[in-house]
Amino acid sequence: MAALTPAGPMAPVTPPAIAAGPGGRAGRPRRIRVWRGVVLLVAAVYFLVPLIASFTFTVKDASKGFTLDAYGQILSAEGFGKSLLLSLGLGVATIVVVLLLTLPAMLAVRLSVPKLKPVLEILCTLPLVVPPITFVAGITTILQWGPDHLADTPFFQTIIAAQNPDFPVVLVLAYVILALPFVYRALDAGLGALDARTLVEAARNLGASWPHLLFRVIVPNLRSALASASFLTLALVLGEFTIASLLHYQTFPVWIYTISGSQAQVSVAVSVFSLLITWLLLLVLSSAGARQRSGS
Amino acid sequence: MNGAKVELRGLRRNFSGTTALDGLDLTIEPGELIALLGPSGCGKTTALRCVAGFEQPDEGAVLIDGADITRVPANRRDAGMVFQSYSLFPNLSIRDNVAFGLRVRKVAAAKRHARAQELLELIGLPQIGERYPHQLSGGQQQRVALARALALEPRVLLLDEPLSALDAKVRVTLREEIRRLQLSLGITTIFVTHDQEEALSMADRVAVLRAGRLEQVADPATLYDRPTTAFVAEFVGTMNRIPGKLSGRTVTVLGQDLPVEGDVPATSDVEVLVRPETVIVTPDPSSEAMILVSSFRGSTSRLRVQLGDLEMLADVPGHDTVRLAPGTRVRVELVERPVLVSASSDVAAAVPVSEHDVV
Numbered sequence A: 001m002a003a004l005t006p007a008g009p010m011a012p013v014t015p016p017a018i019a020a021g022p023g024g025r026a027g028r029p030r031r032i033r034v035w036r037g038v039v040l041l042v043a044a045v046y047f048l049v050p051l052i053a054s055f056t057f058t059v060k061d062a063s064k065g066f067t068l069d070a071y072g073q074i075l076s077a078e079g080f081g082k083s084l085l086l087s088l089g090l091g092v093a094t095i096v097v098v099l100l101l102t103l104p105a106m107l108a109v110r111l112s113v114p115k116l117k118p119v120l121e122i123l124c125t126l127p128l129v130v131p132p133i134t135f136v137a138g139i140t141t142i143l144q145w146g147p148d149h150l151a152d153t154p155f156f157q158t159i160i161a162a163q164n165p166d167f168p169v170v171l172v173l174a175y176v177i178l179a180l181p182f183v184y185r186a187l188d189a190g191l192g193a194l195d196a197r198t199l200v201e202a203a204r205n206l207g208a209s210w211p212h213l214l215f216r217v218i219v220p221n222l223r224s225a226l227a228s229a230s231f232l233t234l235a236l237v238l239g240e241f242t243i244a245s246l247l248h249y250q251t252f253p254v255w256i257y258t259i260s261g262s263q264a265q266v267s268v269a270v271s272v273f274s275l276l277i278t279w280l281l282l283l284v285l286s287s288a289g290a291r292q293r294s295g296s
Numbered sequence B: 001m002n003g004a005k006v007e008l009r010g011l012r013r014n015f016s017g018t019t020a021l022d023g024l025d026l027t028i029e030p031g032e033l034i035a036l037l038g039p040s041g042c043g044k045t046t047a048l049r050c051v052a053g054f055e056q057p058d059e060g061a062v063l064i065d066g067a068d069i070t071r072v073p074a075n076r077r078d079a080g081m082v083f084q085s086y087s088l089f090p091n092l093s094i095r096d097n098v099a100f101g102l103r104v105r106k107v108a109a110a111k112r113h114a115r116a117q118e119l120l121e122l123i124g125l126p127q128i129g130e131r132y133p134h135q136l137s138g139g140q141q142q143r144v145a146l147a148r149a150l151a152l153e154p155r156v157l158l159l160d161e162p163l164s165a166l167d168a169k170v171r172v173t174l175r176e177e178i179r180r181l182q183l184s185l186g187i188t189t190i191f192v193t194h195d196q197e198e199a200l201s202m203a204d205r206v207a208v209l210r211a212g213r214l215e216q217v218a219d220p221a222t223l224y225d226r227p228t229t230a231f232v233a234e235f236v237g238t239m240n241r242i243p244g245k246l247s248g249r250t251v252t253v254l255g256q257d258l259p260v261e262g263d264v265p266a267t268s269d270v271e272v273l274v275r276p277e278t279v280i281v282t283p284d285p286s287s288e289a290m291i292l293v294s295s296f297r298g299s300t301s302r303l304r305v306q307l308g309d310l311e312m313l314a315d316v317p318g319h320d321t322v323r324l325a326p327g328t329r330v331r332v333e334l335v336e337r338p339v340l341v342s343a344s345s346d347v348a349a350a351v352p353v354s355e356h357d358v359v
Helices: A004-013 A016-020 A023-059 A069-076 A080-112 A114-128 A132-150 A155-161 A169-192 A196-205 A210-221 A223-239 A242-246 A252-262 A264-295 B044-052 B094-098 B100-104 B109-122 B138-150 B168-185 B196-202 B220-225 B230-235
Strands: B006-015 B018-028 B033-037 B059-064 B079-082 B156-160 B188-193 B205-210 B213-218 B240-247 B250-253 B256-261 B269-274 B279-283 B290-296 B300-307 B310-317 B330-334 B339-343
Touching (some): A023 A069, A069 A080, A069 A264, A080 A196, A080 A210, A114 A169, A132 A155, A132 A169, A132 A242, A169 A242, A196 A210, A196 B079, A196 B138, A210 A223, A223 A264, B006 B044, B018 B213, B033 B044, B033 B196, B044 B079, B044 B156, B079 B138, B094 B100, B094 B109, B100 B109, B109 B138, B138 B156, B138 B168, B188 B196, B196 B220, B205 B220, B205 B230, B213 B220, B213 B230, B230 B339, B240 B310, B240 B339, B250 B269, B250 B339, B256 B330, B279 B300, B279 B310, B300 B330
Parallel strands (some): B033 B188, B033 B205, B156 B188, B256 B339
Antiparallel strands (some): B006 B018, B205 B213, B269 B339, B279 B330, B290 B300, B300 B310
């Protein structure tokens, strides 16, 4: 059935000219189309079923049948705004730090020591293979060990400030590391499509200083790569649960989990809601990337 | 004169084991267009990059008007550069590309736009200011790159094979245009190329480099007619090597006695260097020599002639192609003029030297 369903609506689309063409030629596109439909259907089932199930769960009510109350309650729910703002703030800070860290490093490696590129690549990919739980264990140890040994030094204040529950810098640092692989991939693809060396030399030759050429030449030409790096980082921060939860910070995912105990419907509604927000961001960013392509 | 005098003094540069520059000395006079010519890996691009400041020589100095600029960073040098690959900033319009250097120097917008327009008119593309690089052809992009390099009125212009990515026709018109602009602006220009035709047709002087050293520097006619070394003779143009017997300052070759020019080797067994266009080929059924291959090139034809176990190249006018078809028996003579000789190489009986065809 799966093979037939997509072929049904597709069939009328096939122009008669192709259908009348030589057998081999007409047969192949049709078979490709059928398979395309199958893949699409399987993917759609995989992604849509949980979504629809979640949505149905949030709008079903034993007495009234259909209700959007759960969505109405999101805004009034205790801690929603605060945790969402905290997560967004952490996301923005992480993006700024990770980009300031990787872009100059990658550019420098590409321009002057291409031999180090594999080393940088491995370094940046490493976080993928280290489970978050190990991070937490390491960070917790440091945070406990730190204050005892640094009590008399200025670092004491720093380590305390980094754990401020209103804006835990320590989470930003952890997220920067988690985001490295994604940011590296995105920027590497962007830089690969750019003849960075020639552009840099042309700008230097015209008198541009390093900061000038970085912000006026490299960044504008890497816009879509920077956008996708930022988006991936933001999505990562908005969805990260393990580290934040184990270090006892009320980020957005942690908050969803917390209220799911008392208000199951609201927590699922929030999940659907945050998914929509993420999609919206993705749309905005990809359309920004498309605009750049047509503009440049 | 707007051009500066550029001096390269004993430039030496090593890249992890390979020597790119090996004590290069060269003085470029104000307002001169000099072509750096040589096979790939001869160090010509490295030399140019030393002048631009993208490369630091291990030893030696670069002087502009007598001032040592070897350690001056690239963005504070007074030299405009055009690159081999397309180097326009993709995110900026053509006008902003040309005005980039002025913007860096914080020139007011109105003034720099006027200057950009002026330069676009100079390169013959006044109407494209609002367009973006990807909308231009390769030739147009290189012209804009030239305008951009000239925007700051540099006293030295550096051209790093700017025409090699273009197709043949555009290449010829653009090189004439570059030459015209260079002459009218009087700007000292260093032009790196591996294309001998380009070097010979554009430059005031051509410097032939080999393995990081200067082999010969001379005006194009001298370089072609009076190469001082066998390397130059073979690299610039095509040369036949024909065995001959030396006696005093004359050499006997193909039954002719010709005066010798330049250095005379110690041995009497020598090879005479002969350009294909100085080989005269006439049909003669009684002769031993025979035409093997004839390749028609429009105005001329290049013939490959076999004479005993010797093969040589000869250029004849295009209209002679019919009567000089492959298989024709011919008589081979040389034009009566002084020739260069070099000691016999061990290479089996003088084979025509590799052809450096115009790419």
